[in-house]
Amino acid sequence: MEPQVRLELYRTMVLIRTFEEAIRREYHADKKPVFDIAAGLIPGEMHLAAGQEPVAAGVCAHLTADDAVTATHRPHHFAIAHGVNLNRLAAEIFGRVDGLGKGRGGHMHLFDPETHFSCSGIIAEGYPPALGQALAFKRRGTDRIAVAVTGEGAANQGAFHESLNLAALWKLPVVFIVEDNDWGISVPRSASTSVPSNAVRAAAYGIPGERVEDNSVEAVYRVAGEAIARARAGEGPSLIEVHTVRLWGHFEGDAQGYRPDLAEVAERDPLPIYEAELRRAGVLDDDTVKAIAAEASERVEAAIAFAKNSPEPDPATALDHVFA
Amino acid sequence: MEPQVRLELYRTMVLIRTFEEAIRREYHADKKPVFDIAAGLIPGEMHLAAGQEPVAAGVCAHLTADDAVTATHRPHHFAIAHGVNLNRLAAEIFGRVDGLGKGRGGHMHLFDPETHFSCSGIIAEGYPPALGQALAFKRRGTDRIAVAVTGEGAANQGAFHESLNLAALWKLPVVFIVEDNDWGISVPRSASTSVPSNAVRAAAYGIPGERVEDNSVEAVYRVAGEAIARARAGEGPSLIEVHTVRLWGHFEGDAQGYRPDLAEVAERDPLPIYEAELRRAGVLDDDTVKAIAAEASERVEAAIAFAKNSPEPDPATALDHVFA
């Protein structure tokens, strides 16, 4: 693989991780000594994607801002990889007027018309709107595509099935991504899913299905590349499941008492693994690693500062934007 | 196959057809000269199952009244094959106090605790309750099972997917039946379903899936027999799709202008086909055919008479039975 591409993938992953770490820091900063979900500059539930960077980086490397991405309750990694403006993303997470949704949406409800990015806090319900985006792209004769993301837990929701069938039937340019991080909150995959791989479910719709087993960003990049090329060529949808890892809790504050795999989780962190791989391949050295980290940190801290400096919404505007 | 079993299958099919013809006659009797859906002794939508007798007869031959069956908006053939009391079934269709639901339910909402029979007018939504019946049977250590029925159109509804996954995961004693009659109202299978056989969808849940292609009651009997034995033995659910035929309209009054296969439909009527087969095999002759027809006719006309003689519900009781 081109060193440039590999570097880009790494850079995206670092940017995501840096962002998630910063949000984590800010989220907990003012919830001490007693955790109160409603307190602090960032209140509410917070689902972070540390560990799952390879999925977003590998998939979105093939997209432009004209393509659509619909993500889940755990959306930051896809938002960042797809190029959503970092400042406005951060500002929305802080609930400020310069946020993507002017503070109305919050971290589970991010909408960016510029990059056709959206997400939903309702399990699997981000899939169906992606169908319509793809339908619009197709009707207009473009080669734009839609990427729709869920977790492995979500793949047992009715919307998953309906969406795959409809996309296959109408040959829509959609690529369905399942992020299998082994857990749906506290429920292990074995207690939610009757088959070891969601890739086999593609057969139920006559579309290609692939499972990437090792959370490798390059494997994701390759498999997603094929699926996206198919979609752009008018050959219809594909399903890709990536076995990834949730390094942290389901949401911040989750003690993960239910999780027997907690001890081994750190070893599965894809960032040091990929970094080591790229060092071995001579794509990365100390300087580039530092430079990339520094650049990521600078961008993220600027975004956090932007967010903090943005005004809180005026309560007098609380009823705005219900109707256009 | 045992002649006695073959005769029984034929007898059930004849009884169903006789019933459906009688209902059809009664339904239209007082809607002349102008069809008015609200008029007559039997008002409302009426979905009849002529042509689909082999599915119900073949499956239910393996059941006792302790097993559960949940059927669809087109429920009569399964109700009859499962042994629901014919008089009370007819009375419910006429909306009378001696009906299964004392006239409250009507033809799409038939509930018979004696045979654990139920149905629903909402597509695919009869599947989930069957899971719970099976769960209850399993928890109590019995070998009772639940049969859940939908059409091929319904197999694209979310509830289908969720139900199969849950049943497979929990190894519930359920047999899922899909009646593929090529049509979901006016929408052909090719416009609703992305795969040629729903049997392949069983792979998405790691359970056995079979398709019976020829609407043969004996093939259904065999395949269902295996699936039901598996379920009773605690080996979990199966999925069976039967390619059957809808001889009449989706509902009564449906002119079927959308239907190019209308001319060939009569040839696919399973009753004369099976009758001829059994005659060739020496299981049926003129006398038995006549006797079976006469018996069916007698039972059905008695049921219709019972229904007509049963009182209409007193409007003063309209608010009864909302709560137990």
Added chain:
Amino acid sequence: MTVTGTAAPSTAQVQRRLTTAKAMVEAIALEMERDENVIVLGEDVGAYGGIFSSTAGLLERFGPERVIDTPISETAFIGAAIGAAVEGMRPIAELMFVDFFGVCMDQIYNHMAKIHFESGGNVKVPMVLTAAVGGGYSDGAQHSQCLWGTFAHLPGMKVVVPSTPADAKGLMISAIRDDNPVVYLFHKGVLGLPWMAKSRRAVGPVPEGDYQVPIGKAAIARPGTDVTIVTLALSVHHALDVAEELAEEGISCEVIDLRSLVPLDTETILESVARTGRLLVVDEDYLSYGLSGEVIARVAEHDPTLLRAPAARVCVPDVPIPYARSLEQAVLPTPDRIRDAVRRLVSA
């Protein structure tokens, strides 16, 4: 009837009479001609033309790329309509019976209705969700409901319910052109279907061409002085029938056809009740926690002294719609029940 727009002749001069169903279809066809972003999708909207003739002839005219039969996957295709609307199309998605909302309500109320708000106004969802409502022909507890109260309770979607052919057309054009999601509920009993007993008002004058009925404005279907009957859909016809009858007894009923639940035209209601001093709400939806309560509350929170008699309602009394005709007729807001309620009100 209030009509606005380029060609808005009053129906008084209009000779042409259409059924409500045909008027609806005419509106969709006009808009499909005007704007290629308008598409129709749903079950049996193509060759069948809609189970209730709500899309009859559109496939023939606009082809299968724009009039799209879907699988029985309401979550998927309503969701698809949302996504297409987000990308600038103007889909009309048909939920065959409103009773099926339970299989797809998340897309409707958590997505269609909320995306605009959550996006801080940056994303628009210009779509129409149509559905057939209503009972009276023994279709049982799962195919006879109105449920408009359920939609109107949840923020972010407009909700309109026509009762006449002219309104059906004008509201449909308004709904399609609205930049917001509009839930458009049509009562089977006002459509003028050939296979259902027709109300004589299911066929009526419909202006040609392109006009809008504004969303959020009630119509005074019949002016009167003794009692205000606030209602909608088929019940408007029943109320008018009763009003005609009672006029002979010297009771003068004002009949308000709401036409829109969201926004609700509170002003027209208050103005009328201020004149009549008596309020009856007739609603084919369930009685409690719905439209009838809301209308009465709007009056009582404005000025309870407007009510010279206790407010009254004739609704479906919190019971699933029974199948048997005798029972169903006992729970529906029939002319008999409306007449009795008006008589009780004026003698209170």
Added chain:
Amino acid sequence: MTVTGTAAPSTAQVQRRLTTAKAMVEAIALEMERDENVIVLGEDVGAYGGIFSSTAGLLERFGPERVIDTPISETAFIGAAIGAAVEGMRPIAELMFVDFFGVCMDQIYNHMAKIHFESGGNVKVPMVLTAAVGGGYSDGAQHSQCLWGTFAHLPGMKVVVPSTPADAKGLMISAIRDDNPVVYLFHKGVLGLPWMAKSRRAVGPVPEGDYQVPIGKAAIARPGTDVTIVTLALSVHHALDVAEELAEEGISCEVIDLRSLVPLDTETILESVARTGRLLVVDEDYLSYGLSGEVIARVAEHDPTLLRAPAARVCVPDVPIPYARSLEQAVLPTPDRIRDAVRRLVSA
């Protein structure tokens, strides 16, 4: 608090204090011990003990056969609960947030709530559907709703909403023993969770053992003479706080905790308003077409002259719940808004 049943000590003599969440769990555990047909199923009800601690410790005590983690398949597992109930079990199915009702409402309202009726009373569906409701902690438009009005509008299910630990226990026992489907909605803000700011009333006296709070009976949480505040869930606590404050100013508020929406205790409301002449409904659900309208309508259809001032309501003003704290607090029925409304009412 009204308690009935074998062991029904008044809370006055009760020393033991529990959080609402613990009181709920205690009720479930007692019933699971008494009746092996009681099972619990839902997402994260097992090892996690319920995201809102609604099932904490049950897995450890009763094992995975009776406390069952499900896939994220609400239609399937709520449907399974229905089928199990039909066969004589008494399942408690948890919908994690009420906001998710849209993915499974068909099972709830077209099946759970209607089967008994459609069967002419021959089939019973004795189950409890629990769900967390409520906002106030910036969880956004899809995780902060109350939506009790949506359930209460649709016939065939009882709907209860406790506000105190003792009621949470007694209502749960009643719900489990009821032969009808009961929707049991618990507000996150009254649970006494360790990770959320606690209302001081989220911990309270809870009688030991087995007692029932009757479904359909409101409680007079605080007697008063000037204004009747009808409310439920967390808003009861806010109303009580405001009532305490305003008492110092000489304004005497009667606070009615509805506890049950279906059936609704109309009598208690009417009796109170007859005494006070002023009605304020405080509801964390959306304003229009919901609970607040219904309560006001019940008064106005009984006797509008009871209202010496226009009825008032403090609700979520038909807007999706915003994320940002400043906006969310502006739309929730906060003590500030309640206080203002009471003051306006008494000076009207």
